[in-house]
Amino acid sequence: MSGGADSPSPSLDKQFEEFRSQIEESGSLREKIRAVVLEIESTSRFMHSGLLLVHQSRPVPEVLEKANAQIGELKGLYNRLAEIFRECPGQYYRYHGDWKSETQTVVSLLAFLHWLETGNLLLHTEAEEKLGLNSSEFGLDIEDYLIGVCFMSNEMPRFVVNQVTAGDYDCPRKVLKFLTDLHAAFRMLNLRNDFLRKKFDGMKYDLKRVEEVHYDVKIRGLAATGDSNGNQGVADGQS
Amino acid sequence: MSGGADSPSPSLDKQFEEFRSQIEESGSLREKIRAVVLEIESTSRFMHSGLLLVHQSRPVPEVLEKANAQIGELKGLYNRLAEIFRECPGQYYRYHGDWKSETQTVVSLLAFLHWLETGNLLLHTEAEEKLGLNSSEFGLDIEDYLIGVCFMSNEMPRFVVNQVTAGDYDCPRKVLKFLTDLHAAFRMLNLRNDFLRKKFDGMKYDLKRVEEVHYDVKIRGLAATGDSNGNQGVADGQS
Amino acid sequence: MSGGADSPSPSLDKQFEEFRSQIEESGSLREKIRAVVLEIESTSRFMHSGLLLVHQSRPVPEVLEKANAQIGELKGLYNRLAEIFRECPGQYYRYHGDWKSETQTVVSLLAFLHWLETGNLLLHTEAEEKLGLNSSEFGLDIEDYLIGVCFMSNEMPRFVVNQVTAGDYDCPRKVLKFLTDLHAAFRMLNLRNDFLRKKFDGMKYDLKRVEEVHYDVKIRGLAATGDSNGNQGVADGQS
Amino acid sequence: MSGGADSPSPSLDKQFEEFRSQIEESGSLREKIRAVVLEIESTSRFMHSGLLLVHQSRPVPEVLEKANAQIGELKGLYNRLAEIFRECPGQYYRYHGDWKSETQTVVSLLAFLHWLETGNLLLHTEAEEKLGLNSSEFGLDIEDYLIGVCFMSNEMPRFVVNQVTAGDYDCPRKVLKFLTDLHAAFRMLNLRNDFLRKKFDGMKYDLKRVEEVHYDVKIRGLAATGDSNGNQGVADGQS
Amino acid sequence: MSGGADSPSPSLDKQFEEFRSQIEESGSLREKIRAVVLEIESTSRFMHSGLLLVHQSRPVPEVLEKANAQIGELKGLYNRLAEIFRECPGQYYRYHGDWKSETQTVVSLLAFLHWLETGNLLLHTEAEEKLGLNSSEFGLDIEDYLIGVCFMSNEMPRFVVNQVTAGDYDCPRKVLKFLTDLHAAFRMLNLRNDFLRKKFDGMKYDLKRVEEVHYDVKIRGLAATGDSNGNQGVADGQS
Amino acid sequence: MSGGADSPSPSLDKQFEEFRSQIEESGSLREKIRAVVLEIESTSRFMHSGLLLVHQSRPVPEVLEKANAQIGELKGLYNRLAEIFRECPGQYYRYHGDWKSETQTVVSLLAFLHWLETGNLLLHTEAEEKLGLNSSEFGLDIEDYLIGVCFMSNEMPRFVVNQVTAGDYDCPRKVLKFLTDLHAAFRMLNLRNDFLRKKFDGMKYDLKRVEEVHYDVKIRGLAATGDSNGNQGVADGQS
Amino acid sequence: VRTMGSTSESSSSSFKDAFGNYADYLNNLNEKRERVIKASRDITVNSKKVIFQVHRISKDNREEVLDKAEKDLAAVTEKYMSKLVKELQGTDFWKLRRAYSPGVQEYVEAATFCKFCRTGTLLNLDDINATLLPLSDPSVEPLQINVLDYLLGLADLTGELMRLAIGRISDRELEYAEEICQFVRDIYRELTLIVPHMDDSSDMKLKMDTMLQSVVKIENACFSAHVRGSEYMSLPGSSEPSSFLLG
Amino acid sequence: VRTMGSTSESSSSSFKDAFGNYADYLNNLNEKRERVIKASRDITVNSKKVIFQVHRISKDNREEVLDKAEKDLAAVTEKYMSKLVKELQGTDFWKLRRAYSPGVQEYVEAATFCKFCRTGTLLNLDDINATLLPLSDPSVEPLQINVLDYLLGLADLTGELMRLAIGRISDRELEYAEEICQFVRDIYRELTLIVPHMDDSSDMKLKMDTMLQSVVKIENACFSAHVRGSEYMSLPGSSEPSSFLLG
């Protein structure tokens, strides 16, 4: 074909050359994130597997100790993630999808652990602290935090059932109080995130199930009548 | 129930109070974006309607003039979008999903228009300029730009077919050269975005179709033999 | 192409011009409805939050008072909805899908409240009255009413469980009588609406659960033997 | 259980008795509608099967004659439908879902037939007239009409291809003009109905395909050069 | 076009004409079946309503009498079904899906009734006899029978709970014995992963629940110690 | 709880520990494969880009030379793949999904190149040879080979069209002959309804398109009448 | 004390006997179903081979190819359909339909495909069923393919005919392609009137969509062949089209 | 002129030969796949029967029931697994995995179920594979069930264990139920660490959800049995719980 082979315009070439390098850069950033996230996932899986032992009536302190050790590891990993982002400010949400699901799981584990230790909800700022996150630079997204809390709530019915089987008849009362307050606090939010809204709807069933366990214990006169130990940690009586 | 009604901890309440206001804020931000995006969509739909007339062999200059007038309108709208984001730095990508699809369409229209006028590809910087965008603050995402360019390429086969029907036998040669170069430039990118990669795969079919039209014209001896008019605008010969 | 650009027939143009205005009109009507429905949803969410406190054994009268206050608000909102429809007679069911789900929730709340106060089922006409609806103009669809009643029934097992936990051992008997009658009344209907039929199937489980709670109380000798307080309100004994 | 068998309140019974009769009534209304709709479906299926013969180059007048005969039948059926609704004013949209899909098909057949005869679009009022419908009482919903028109457009590419195969080289030009105008008219509507919007998106492909057929004929010099017969019916040249 | 327009071959037409009539015949057969099945469904719903009264501790004999009266009605209906099939031998399973669900319900009611009367399981042949069915012509499918028996088992826990509430403390022992034997017999079957297996899995839970009630009664010393009344009907002691 | 809290049996732990290490090993094997496959993909993308120039009528020998150079690179990569598998004999098909798609592309490129050079089909053994594969250890799956050949066939219509546009009127004849033979050979295979069959169906359309181009050239008397150059390479006449 | 033995002897033993019967019934049914499924798979695989054999047709080898296809088909009938025939009788035809339907559909597809290529006509259901008669023991009710499976097989046939038509056009047998086109259109049109009334028509509705696509593919191929032919006629100096078109 | 014969003799014949080879390869592969699928179905059906046999267990018939189950399982191994062994060798194990995986999973389910009921322990993969060794001709590489199929079968086992546990609780074998509970929990916990790394883990992820539901079902059943037992203890005058609880 006559004249078919003249080369394209230089500005076009230059632009695509630039794109190429930018896309490579973004790709390698993503690879770095992926590597860290894989480790986060793996650490949190181990932590999860360890925490599952509370359902088997293992001495709680021992379970907690192991899990606490892994928090340090997670902190290190999130620190690495934050460092990666220090180089590209303003792009937190560009890659958010790459780590949010794992972070929600991490939050749920931290919150469950914290609750076992203190009987209280792990606050957003406390979660950030535990992971060494810093809101102004690389913080914990609020919706990720809330979803993580919902995941934690999903563990409650199983925990209560197994505690009662193991002979702790006061557990349902404590958990019920905790979940009732949590549920009430959530209800005040006008949730627009569909996933979060759906997860929150699930919390209603957790609450209902815990109410029923509490009922089962209470109607049989098994619940402790005294109310002495107050609120400090759910698992004190154990071990 | 004894002691069942003591209120939840104040720090919990405070935290959820804060969440509530943040979620409301984010919701109203989203509403503002939505309003602007609806106008962008409407303006670009109008612009698209006008541009479609080139397929019906309306005099090109007239078509271009009208479309150009709407670019100003779009510029104003993107300006409003940029202003909204000036208040919340670093959140560009948080809401990116809310406007990206419309922006890709806008880019495809601008690029088609530009190509009709000059025979060249609208560059990324030129697109930003036309929309009054500023990379450092509120820029045009490169992938959105590239997807828009792919959309433009999808219109080429139809354009060529209709131009030949209307008697412009030199059009396929010009378009073929343009698309071949564009395709070659794209091929050098290592695309990781799945949607973009899929759209780019489609460009192969556009190129193939234009080659076939070129073939149809050539084998019937309809193509102009000379190569006189060079590169300045595809539509010069018309009107 | 010679002669390709003659314009379409004027009657076609005229028809589509008319369609355009009708579609715009219908769209803006829908926006108006949506605005009111959002408020209904928000008010009923608030009301629901308040009513949930009965599960926590808060003094019932206090709970009821607050909830009753919100009925007035709802009435105002339904009045606005009715006004919107006064302008387009015969189109109630055209837009029914836009508010029916929220209305079913409202009915369920009203019916639960009414039952707490009187021990009786809120009748369809009573529900319309409470919301200021008028069957001849803008009434309450019967299926929406029935679905709302099913939703209310779904709350009963939870209520009974929590009341017994809190020490009210007569509650199951009253609820059981109420639900048995309600279930028997429903059974006589030949339900064709699939959603309603499914919801009604669910009522069987509510009834069964309440029977079981009643059994638990009875076999343990906790149920009151007398039948003194009759039918006036479920929650009298409380506070 | 002592005293378990006292009967439910009479007002409850009365209400459900009324519901029962209303639900039966609505059910039997629905049965009546269903019977008519089944006949509409069957008639339109026969009409469709007859119209399919235009793709097989049967003499068009013969095809049209048969189809026209069935319009009378449809008119009778819609008349029966309208009568059914005369007894329950304001409920058109309550049962709309029961016949809309069949009506869309009917519109598409009438419009195709009308276009074969006259080369023009069957207008909404004309469609109502053919079916004996009356907007003020029992009219043709605009969206149903528009969807029917989209369905008709889907038949065009096949028709054009088969006409050309049968030797009618002028057909693509006529169809292209018709579809271009129709597409332009539709574009001005701000479609909010998702189904309709999707169907309209499909029309773009019909248009593109007809453009290509037109191109195939034109580039081979097969298209008639004269433009004599104007607009009166697509199928004149045949038989 | 050469030879394209002749009508389809007459044998093709003839065959399809036959198919159409066969399939329409089958459709009208189905309509006939549907009419009978609707009546079966309605009769069994009525019968079910009546039987439900045993949960409310109505005198059993009275309940049984009414229900027995309806068996005759069902027999008549199944007779009509059998007659319909006499015309198309071998096609029982072609339409089986149209009545199997209703028949399973019927079996469950008959079996429950039979058990109330005799304390024994209604056998397959007995069920056929009650419904006037004849295995060689129009029999009761064994899987339908077995599923019906599972449905019956599902009613047992509710029955036992309500009987105990009403003061019949010997009931759990009898039911437990019956269900234990039934469960043991079912375990002799090799099932596939189908609906029947799922229903059979459910029977395990029924058995467990009845065992629980039996335990509740036993630990409180409420159960009769003697085993006097043997096996003749569960409900003798009542009324 | 009696005996509930001892740790799982050591043999269980041990087995799962082994599984974990096996599966992690398999994961790291997969990573190794992935790394090689990425390079194969990148090399073949490069090779493809080069080969595409034949559509732009670049001198064929130059195109072939470059492409041939890359075969060596591919051979090296497949060698690395084979080495990886030497460690886990028999597991070829476990990871087959990880490289099959890329290998099919490689085959299509090799086959196209071979055909350009020799006018013959690259046979399976020849393909293995070019890639240094060895059937007994790490061979080329026959289905992958066949799919690759289908991919090659898909390029033929485009090639023919562009060659004719560039003035090589003898090309269609050669390609038609080649594709006809290839298609006939493929028809000897009995395929399942799988990916290969779908690709083979596509070959029919390639053949048809090439036949059309051949026809176009022939009716215009453009095709060379002699059959002189026989079979040695399609592209000889060029450059 | 809760074993079955403790109920009154007679009731318990009849109870036990009855469940023994139920167990036998279910075991027999499941075993038969397995055998039928296996036979159906065999029929499918071998009918597919027949279809591929027919696709090997071209202008010059027609007779030879079809002879072999028909021979293979006869072997499927004798070897595998006969297995089905042996297993099924009476109510089994419908009870186990889902177990054998895929095989029978493929068999119908193969048989009708052979016949169309041989004669250009549709092999009727009655004719297929007639060929199955000799397989049955005359004392029992013979296996008859039902209308539904026949129609489902026919729907698949149109896909094969589409493939055939595209091949024929490449081979310049345009008239043959047009004959196929007409045939497929007729089947499609006849089916539009039947499908809505079929038992469980959802499968068939999907197949109808595919069939329409096949029709359109054939029509488009005929269109482009026709347009090309017309261009040749209108070219200067092309007075003898036929000699060239057949060349 | 366009038949294959007209190309130069040598190239055409090698071309033809090659495709003849490809055709043979595909025919053989498909036939083998069919045979493997049939063997897999047989294994599935008969392993399911073994599972049902195990479920016939109760307090008094334990030995007898398990003896029969083990005998039946041995028959499955000898009669049906041996067919697989005959068909598969070398790369087939992975190439045809999808054809036999369902059967092997069910077999694993049955074998581990028998073993757990007999000993309360998990039958290891190595032990299963050891029982398959005698089936192979010693000259060829023996069939070995792979980890993935083993784990998938194990996941299904937990469903059967759940059914078993519910039955045991009705039979007042609470301790046995708690043993099952513990065992299932252990498997679940071990699997959580493995599943994410499995090849193509989507199937397994679904099974993990089902498994968690099974765990919860067993836990709930143990919970309610426990709570009832506790109530009895706390009732006045119930000093001899054990005698009654076992009664």
Ligand SMILES: [Mn+2]
């Ligand atoms: Mn097929």
Ligand SMILES: [Mn+2]
């Ligand atoms: Mn299983």
